[in-house]
Amino acid sequence: MKQPEEIFAQMVSEGDVALYQLKRHARENGDKVFIHYGETGERLTFRDVHERSLDIGRMLKSLGVTRGDPVSVLTSNSLLAAVAMFGCWQVGAVYAPINFNLRGKLLSYQINDTGAPLLITDPTFRETLEEIGPDIRPADVVVGPASIKGAGEGEIQLPNSRVHALDSVPGTDVKLDDPELGPFDPATIIYTSGTTGPAKGVLLPFRWINQYAFAGRSQWTSEDTIYCDLPMYHVGGAYALLVKAVWKGNTVGLWNRFSPSAFWSRIRECGASAGILLDVMIPWLMSAPASPEDRNNTLNKVHMQPLPSNHHEVAKRFGFNFVTCGFGQTESGAGFMAIIDEFGDDTGTPPELYKGLPREQLRASAEASGRLVVSGDQPLPPGFMGRPSPLVDVAILDEEDNRLPPGNVGQLAFRPRFPGLLLQQYLNKPEATLKAFRNLWFHTGDAVLEEPDGTFRFIDRMGGYFRVRGENVSSFEVESLLTDHPDVRSVAAVPVPAKEGHEDDIAVFVELREAGSCTENDIEAFAARQMPKYMRPRYIRIVDALPVTPTNKIEKYKLRQMLAEESD
Structure with a gap:
């Protein structure tokens, strides 16, 4: 097995700065498709994406964005977000994507906390942004093409910002110099839930992106096609899938959202051989009637997070040769990984559809770099993450x-x-x-x-947040938002096992200022106005008083017991 110093040297030798990998492929493999945008059928080559990102860079520079400035990006159009990310880096700016499910106070907080002089968005968010317009102050807002779901009507009007259409911003004559980016230059700000306060913006350098992408891309060759339906505001979609592809020059099949009904037609459309399945995606796919054609697909390398107990059953049904698992986090990247060899030398993906490293080479490469390889029929304990990365x-x-x-x-x-x-x-x-x-x-x-x-x-x-449909949800934020209801005195949010998958649903216990002043339905309607869908509690219970310790800390374990007894 290679020593950590050898693995680190290999990682660095492949290049720390993702932008320069895009430039290299635009120069050397310019006609190869980089992004197959399934929502519209567009097929953009490496040269196309590079040139579009240069246009974004010129636009940013013409509006005064300089090296080190954060640029907020609020869009559900994954192609716009992807090109904007590379465009930010063309001027040395920092890509700061926003969860497009946010609204109200959560959204205005993140925009203001980032302090970006410029926001890129699309017409779909007209009402959402105008609702908080008086509270946000980016100097410029640039409106790009809408997501496939459709756009809001009319132009966005914001009292503190100049609003521009992306295709009308002058800048074609602006000269861009190489930003001369290095491994420690800031690349991105990704927000993650705070447990005792508002969400925190995590500032990540280019080398963080390199290490996060390194182990996974070691399993790929340039012929692999990567499927991505995860959002560009998460490290999973942006860096574990799309940006990771620029090192090997992979094609990425890109969609805005996951669709269980369209998943396999998308895999066929782009010929994907690698992708990520998060929690509830797996039972949704497994709930479809079994078919003799289930294995007749190109998908042979799948990361599952968290690793479900039935991973081997899933792999056997759909022909996934390799399933990976581990521990990934915005702050620390890819700290653990294991590769589960689900078929050994038996046939999984049909040989005529298999892309990428031959299976024996993939196993040998993994073991040489310190990644644990285990057999798919070997029992694994719940929460299995494998061994640590040799880099940490x-x-x-x-x-x-x-x-x-x-x-x-x-x-x-x-x-x-x-x-x-x-x-x-x-x-x-x-x-x-x-x-x-x-x-x-x-x-x-x-x-x-x-x-x-x-x-x-x-x-x-350790406490204080939940994992709901792929999102980290802060109990502090759930409680804080519901406490804004004028009839609510106090709120406690606790996790309960989700009805599907291995993540959480949210239950809230509400203590009112005056008994009978509102109902559980009233709280539900208030949550629908204030929260993105994934943050809304599935269970709402109004109680006379929340149980507290002698030091007035809420005894949440008692609330979980109440739910358990109710379920029984």
Whole structure:
């Protein structure tokens, strides 16, 4: 097995800055399709994407965006978001995507916290932005093409911003110089849920993107086609799929959203051989009637997050030769990975449809670089994550940051073995940054256990947030928003097992200012106005008083017991 120094040297030799990989392929493989945008049928070559990103860069420069400035991007048009990301980097700006499900206070907070001088959006968000218009102050708002779902009617009117149509901004004569980007230059700001306060913007450098993409792309060759229906405001869609493809020069089949009914027709349309399935996607696909044609597809490498207990059954049905799992996080990247060889030498994907590394080469490459390979018919414990990346040191810590021996549950923490592998900071939150890095460990906030054989498994979150349909949801934000209701005195949000998949649904317990002043239906309607769909509680219970400790901390375990008894 290679030593960490050899693996790091290989990673760096492949190039830290994703923009320069796009430039290389535009120059050397300019006619190859980079993005197959399934929503419209557009097929953009590496040269096309590079040239469009240069147009975005010229537009940004003409409107005064300079090196290091964040640029907010609010759109459900994944192609617009992707080109805008590379366009930001063409002028050394920082790509700062926004969760397009946000609205109201959550949206205005993120726009203001980022402090971007310019926002790129599309007409679909006219009403959403005008609703918060008086509260946000980007100097310029640029409106690009709408998502396939359709656009809002009329022009966006914002009192504090100049609003431009993307195709009308002058800038074609603007000269762009090479921004001379390096591994430690900031590349992106991705927001992640805060457990005791508002969401935090995670500032990530270009080398973070390189390390996040490195292990996965080692399984690909240039002939692999990557399927992506995850949003461009998450590291999964933007960096684990789309940007990762620029190192090997892969084609990416890009759609705006997941569709269980259209999934397999999309795979056929773009010929995808690799992709990601998150939690509820898997039972949705498995719920379709079985067919003799289920294995007649090109998809042979699938990452599953979290790893479901029936991964082998899923792989056998659809012919996935390899399933990967691990631990991925916005702040720390790809800290763990394992490769599950579901078929061994038996046939999974039909040989005439198989793309990428031959199976024996993929296994050998994985083992040489320290990635664990296990057999698909081998029983794996719940939460199995494999072994740590050789690029990081890993510890399981107790409450005083002492290392715990194998077999004990504690908080997962990382130390990078090499520079630039983790987040640089939480934007505008120095105290949170220092707390996360206390005692020279980055604390993930996740409870993990090390097995005696050196593998690790995820146990639970340390508290304070839930995982709902692929989104991290902060209990603080759920409680804070519902407390804005004039009749509500206090709220406690707790997770409950989701009806589908292995993630969470949300239950809230509400204490009113005056008994009978509103109903559970009233709270539900209020949540629908204030929250994106994934954040809305599935269960709402009004209680006379929330149970508290002598120090007035809410005893959430008692609330979970109440739900369990109700279910029984």
